[in-house]
Amino acid sequence: MSLTTVKQPLTIRLCGPRGFCAGVDRAIQIVVLALKEFGAPVYVRHEIVHNRYVVEGLEAKGAIFVEELDEIPPEHRKQPVVFSAHGVPKSVPADAESRNLFYLDATCPLVSKVHKQAMRHNRLGRHVVLIGHAGHPEVIGTMGQLPEGTVSLIETIEDVDAYEPADPDNLGFVTQTTLSVDDTAGVIKRLHERFPNLTAPAADSICYATTNRQEAVKQAAPGCDLFLIVGAPNSSNSKRLVEVASRAGAKASFLVQRAAEIDWSQMDGVRTVGLSAGASAPEVIVNEIIEAFRERFDARVELADTVEENENFLVNRELRHVPLTTSDMAFVNGE
Numbered sequence: 001m002s003l004t005t006v007k008q009p010l011t012i013r014l015c016g017p018r019g020f021c022a023g024v025d026r027a028i029q030i031v032v033l034a035l036k037e038f039g040a041p042v043y044v045r046h047e048i049v050h051n052r053y054v055v056e057g058l059e060a061k062g063a064i065f066v067e068e069l070d071e072i073p074p075e076h077r078k079q080p081v082v083f084s085a086h087g088v089p090k091s092v093p094a095d096a097e098s099r100n101l102f103y104l105d106a107t108c109p110l111v112s113k114v115h116k117q118a119m120r121h122n123r124l125g126r127h128v129v130l131i132g133h134a135g136h137p138e139v140i141g142t143m144g145q146l147p148e149g150t151v152s153l154i155e156t157i158e159d160v161d162a163y164e165p166a167d168p169d170n171l172g173f174v175t176q177t178t179l180s181v182d183d184t185a186g187v188i189k190r191l192h193e194r195f196p197n198l199t200a201p202a203a204d205s206i207c208y209a210t211t212n213r214q215e216a217v218k219q220a221a222p223g224c225d226l227f228l229i230v231g232a233p234n235s236s237n238s239k240r241l242v243e244v245a246s247r248a249g250a251k252a253s254f255l256v257q258r259a260a261e262i263d264w265s266q267m268d269g270v271r272t273v274g275l276s277a278g279a280s281a282p283e284v285i286v287n288e289i290i291e292a293f294r295e296r297f298d299a300r301v302e303l304a305d306t307v308e309e310n311e312n313f314l315v316n317r318e319l320r321h322v323p324l325t326t327s328d329m330a331f332v333n334g335e
């Protein structure tokens with residue numbers, strides 16, 4: 001007589017939109033195209049996006065990741081250096097020029113838009129309030145668009161309460177693109193209460209991808225025993241999705257980088273699992289996780305789609321003529 005194990009039924013609520021956004025897709029494309037056009041090595045300042053799988057995949061193709069430009073050896077000065085999707089302070093391209101480096105900027109156009117809004121506030125004589133997380137590369141990049149002392153960083157409602165600007169009637173704000181939509185609304189509300197003449201940016205700083213991924217998780221979370229977000233611990237937008245899932249009613253929520261990290265001992269009694277991925281997390285890992293569930297459960301995938309996304313950002317002019325093969329395209333799309 002053969003003993004067969006009966007797998008427990010389990011529903012995976014798969015959120016859409018999830019994973020790569022147009023800015024991430026573009027940034028990865030820029031590194032892949034630069035490698036094709038200029039040959040290896042191509043230097044990348046900071047992780048192009050916050051994901052080890054992507055970084056290691058690009059390293060295998062010949063990219064070298066550095067944190068600062070002085071790590072690029074003089075004999076490789078003619079090779080390009082790419083600036084990451086998160087954006088850089090103005091001092092970085094200036095430093096590249098002084099070192100005679102050839103750089104390609106992969107800053108997401110929506111991050112560049114926030115830089116422009118901050119510069120506009122400054123041009124019109126306003127002190128800039130930047131809502132964001134201290135130390136994050138995007139915050140360093142946005143603050144670095146303007147002279148020292150002309151931007152104040154605010155992280156929380158408590159920071160707003162403690163803030164004593166020199167000219168409270170002449171403030172303009174912008175935010176990091178990947179913040180919690182709900183928390184940021186609270187911070188902005190308090191800023192307006194304390195500083196009624198505060199000027200908002202012409203367009204929302206939190207981007208479409210952040211907004212859509214949070215909304216999809218919010219809708220899927222009620223009734224989930226567990227919510228998994230594919231993403232890295234240094235990925236701001238992915239961490240926000242974990243918080244959104246818990247607040248919207250998932251009994252527990254975790255960030256996971258690879259299927260191998262999943263603690264299966266936590267799955268006792270779990271019947272419905274929410275699944276989404278941060279803007280820097282490739283779809284191939286989402287599929288790996290679904291497969292890992294299928295090996296252990298009688299898993300059924302239920303699509304929890306909200307809106308369709310059609311955004312697409314062009315790469316730098318210097319790279320537009322370079323063709324991508326089908327396998328390059330698959331890598332760029334996270335497949």
Ligand code: 0CH
Nearest residue numbers: 049050086178235236237280
């Ligand atoms: O969410 P953060 O900003 O930490 O970055 P990521 O995980 O690399 O995702 C891409 C967003 C890049 C800039 O908005």
Ligand code: SF4
Nearest residue numbers: 021023108110177207
């Ligand atoms: Fe651009 Fe938003 Fe993606 Fe960041 S998360 S790269 S701002 S589209």
